[in-house]
Amino acid sequence: MSKMKNFGAVFFLTFILVACGKETLPKPIPYLKLQYPVPTYQKIESNCAYSFxxxxLANIKFNNNCSASIEYPQLRATIYITYRPINNNLDEILKEVEKLTFEHTLKADAINAKPYENLEKRVFGKLYNIEGNVATNIQFRTTDSLNHVLSGALYFYTRPNYDSIVPAVKYMEKDIIHLIETLEWKKQQ
Structure with missing residues (x-):
C-alpha cells in the first residue's frame, strides 16, 4: 500500500509541476484588418455652380437642382450633396443644415467640428464627425458667403454600428476632405 501511496504522490507532484510550468493566457480578440485602395481623384465638371x-472609386449622379449623390459601390456608401443658392438667406440655410447635424445628439457619443477656410477660392466650411450609432457619421457644409451653399452627408447601407464601420468612416473622411479642399465656385454670369 505504501508503494501505491508513493506512486500517487509522485504522480500528483509531477502533474502539478508540469501543469504549472507554462501559464495559459486567453486568446486576444481578433480584429478585421480592412485595407482600402489608395484613391486617385478626377475633377467633376457640370452645369452647376461648383466643381470638385x-x-x-466613386460614381456621381446629378439632379436637376444641382444636388448630387456620390456612390461608393465597394463600400456600400453614398455621399448626398445638396446645393442651395443664397437669396439673402445665408443664416437661414446654415441654421437648417446645422439643425440636421445636431438632430443626431440623442444617439451620438460625440460631434466634432473641424472648420475649413480657403480665402483665395472663397470656400468656408465645417466638417462634422459624428461618433456613435447614428445614420450619418460625417456631414459637411461649405459656402462662399455670398451666392452658394453646398452641404453633404455620408450614409452607409448598413445598420448603424460605429465600432464596425470606423475604418470605412475614416477612409471616407479623407475623400470628403479632398472634395472640400478642391471645391471651386464658378463665376456668376
Missing amino acids: EISN
Whole structure:
C-alpha cells in the first residue's frame, strides 16, 4: 500500500509541476484588418455652380437642382450633396443644415467640428464627425458667403454600428476632405 501511496504522490507532484510550468493566457480578440485602395481623384465638371474632385472609386449622379449623390459601390456608401443658392438667406440655410447635424445628439457619443477656410477660392466650411450609432457619421457644409451653399452627408447601407464601420468612416473622411479642399465656385454670369 505504501508503494501505491508513493506512486500517487509522485504522480500528483509531477502533474502539478508540469501543469504549472507554462501559464495559459486567453486568446486576444481578433480584429478585421480592412485595407482600402489608395484613391486617385478626377475633377467633376457640370452645369452647376461648383466643381470638385472625387475618388476614382466613386460614381456621381446629378439632379436637376444641382444636388448630387456620390456612390461608393465597394463600400456600400453614398455621399448626398445638396446645393442651395443664397437669396439673402445665408443664416437661414446654415441654421437648417446645422439643425440636421445636431438632430443626431440623442444617439451620438460625440460631434466634432473641424472648420475649413480657403480665402483665395472663397470656400468656408465645417466638417462634422459624428461618433456613435447614428445614420450619418460625417456631414459637411461649405459656402462662399455670398451666392452658394453646398452641404453633404455620408450614409452607409448598413445598420448603424460605429465600432464596425470606423475604418470605412475614416477612409471616407479623407475623400470628403479632398472634395472640400478642391471645391471651386464658378463665376456668376
